[in-house]
Amino acid sequence: MFAGSRMGLNGRFRAAAERLGRLMAERGIRLVYGGGAIGLMGVLAKSVLDHGGEVTGVIPDFLMTLEVGDPGVTELIVVGSMHERKARMFDLSDGFVVLPGGLGTLDETIEMATWKQLQLHAKPIIAVNVDGYWDSLKGLLGAVVAGGFAHPAMPSLISTVDTVDDVFDAAATAPLPGREILLSHLQGD
Template sequence: MLIRSICLYCGSNAGGDPVYAEAARTLGREAARRGVKLVYGGGSIGLMGAAADAALAGGGEVHGIIPEHLQRREVQNDAVTRMEVVGSMHERKMRMFDESDAFAILPGGLGTLDETFEILTWRQLGLHDKPVILVNVAGYWDALLAALGHMVRAGFVRPKHAALLSVVGRVEDLFPALELAPPPRPSDDIELA
């Protein structure tokens, strides 16, 4: 599958372990090296800033999308290739979706969870068939994956819907996993859980 742009969901904080920021920088560098546009939330701080700065340093294209009310809070990154200021979080998420061929999730907090589960729900509902890959850096997402497994066992999530979230252990495995992703197909058998 040809991926020309990837949306990154990740923390606007750096987290407590330097491995998280290094993973973000690796993702940014690798996107630039492969000529893949990085689409992200537009901030200059935390993992968001680390990924964007690394992509830019590597000569990559970076498209930031930030709502007006977060311009100061997330310290808008004025160095990006293109900065788009939108009116709301809802608009930000829709524009990030529109501009991306795939989604990568690095460690983050509540906003990252919100974005991840919304894009997965949209895929479950057949609104898109873009790859969604969670990068489980240093086991950060182990508890979330365990919770998702519990939801499947309890009968609230069908196994095929849980499988819509691909998981890799390292950023280095992200782009090869995208290259192996099956081509988009129509979703004729949408089942809601």
């Protein structure tokens, strides 16, 4: 799960995080997230816990020293760097849901999509497009294709839904990364 370390200005972002946490707990889905007690990520973790679910946080040591780690989660894993955090979260996750967030959320999402493009995994990546928050990301991915830097199917690496209620169906039906996304430019397309 990737989500902002800030709340954002739209109250629907918080509502989406709270609802997603409840839905995850009801389905018995363990949350793996960035380990912070702040922002949307903290709201999500608290919601999962409040509804009887389990939460694993993965946080770099330097963020723990800034006291943003959540000691109340089921399991808190402290790692040495942001790179280790992403790798550990990847290893522990069956898929990735993206709520609104900033550069860190964007970085994590793009890296998981890149790894998927490189055929390193086939896990679903679902962006929850609350009030059109991720429309610009969809536009950017389209511009990458239009500019000739990616196969036309590349944007499908990240599925987009409008509500958290649609996350689980989208995860179950997320397209697998086709090899053409990786290899088409090597074959003269």
